[in-house]
Amino acid sequence: METSSDRTPSPQEARDALAQLARDEDAVRYPPIPRWFFLVGAAVVAGVTLAQLLPPRTAGIVVLPLVVLMALLAHRYWFNTDGVSGASVKVGDMAAYLTVFLGTFGIGWLVEATTDAWWIWFPCAAVTATTVLVTGERYVREFGHAR
Amino acid sequence: MPADAPAFDEIVHAPHRLRICAMLSAAQKVEFGALQEKLGLSKSALSKQLSQLVDAGYVTQEKGVRDARSRLWLALTAEGKHAYRGHVRALQEIVAADGA
Numbered sequence: 001m002e003t004s005s006d007r008t009p010s011p012q013e014a015r016d017a018l019a020q021l022a023r024d025e026d027a028v029r030y031p032p033i034p035r036w037f038f039l040v041g042a043a044v045v046a047g048v049t050l051a052q053l054l055p056p057r058t059a060g061i062v063v064l065p066l067v068v069l070m071a072l073l074a075h076r077y078w079f080n081t082d083g084v085s086g087a088s089v090k091v092g093d094m095a096a097y098l099t100v101f102l103g104t105f106g107i108g109w110l111v112e113a114t115t116d117a118w119w120i121w122f123p124c125a126a127v128t129a130t131t132v133l134v135t136g137e138r139y140v141r142e143f144g145h146a147r
Numbered sequence: 148m149p150a151d152a153p154a155f156d157e158i159v160h161a162p163h164r165l166r167i168c169a170m171l172s173a174a175q176k177v178e179f180g181a182l183q184e185k186l187g188l189s190k191s192a193l194s195k196q197l198s199q200l201v202d203a204g205y206v207t208q209e210k211g212v213r214d215a216r217s218r219l220w221l222a223l224t225a226e227g228k229h230a231y232r233g234h235v236r237a238l239q240e241i242v243a244a245d246g247a
Contacts, residue, residue, distance in 0.1 A: 017238055020166065022169075025172060088174060
């Protein structure tokens with residue numbers, strides 16, 4: 001990122017500078033995360049998905065602690081790692097994951113409501129858990145993993 | 148909130164200060180030691196760059212204790228965020244103009 005401070009950067013210098021800035025932002029925003037974090041995450045989303053098989057009140061009792069657990073883990077191992085406080089995740093970077101997750105839930109609700117096929121939540125749980133594992137593997141490959 | 152207008156900022160323009168702003172923009176606060184490690188700068192070199200950002204009102208410093216250690220936490224001010232985003236937009240405009 002060699003841009004002189006007394007002249008306007010060339011297009012190539014500007015391109016290089018933007019690439020370096022993106023890497024610097026990512027170095028803070030996406031710290032190395034332990035692999036087990038994603039295994040727990042996959043279990044949590046599978047649990048939340050399968051909880052849809054339970055009566056609404058019971059489902060709420062099951063889902064709440066799972067969500068709290070995941071939030072606490074994310075708080076400790078993602079957003080507040082050593083030397084960083086309140087890392088801000090870009091919603092755009094999460095778009096693909098959120099689309100799959102919410103889309104799977106939408107399909108599950110739609111299928112169950114229209115066909116009474118309660119078993120749909122099993123494949124939905126497999127999809128959401130696999131999405132977390134695949135996303136986690138990509139994350140670890142790109143940003144590293146912590147112990 | 149209106150989009151930040153593209154504008155080169157003399158304070159932010161220096162490569163190390165620009166990188167410091169990039170890192171600080173990605174979190175609420177970043178510790179001095181973490182910045183030093185990621186940038187590969189000496190303590191004195193980082194302090195020098197930070198003092199210019201602090202003097203310009205772009206960065207705030209706050210001492211705190213975490214894990215029984217005294218640490219210096221740094222954060223971008225609203226003015227600093229505005230200057231950094233405007234600078235990034237100016238760089239993006241140069242790249243866009245080249246591709247047009």
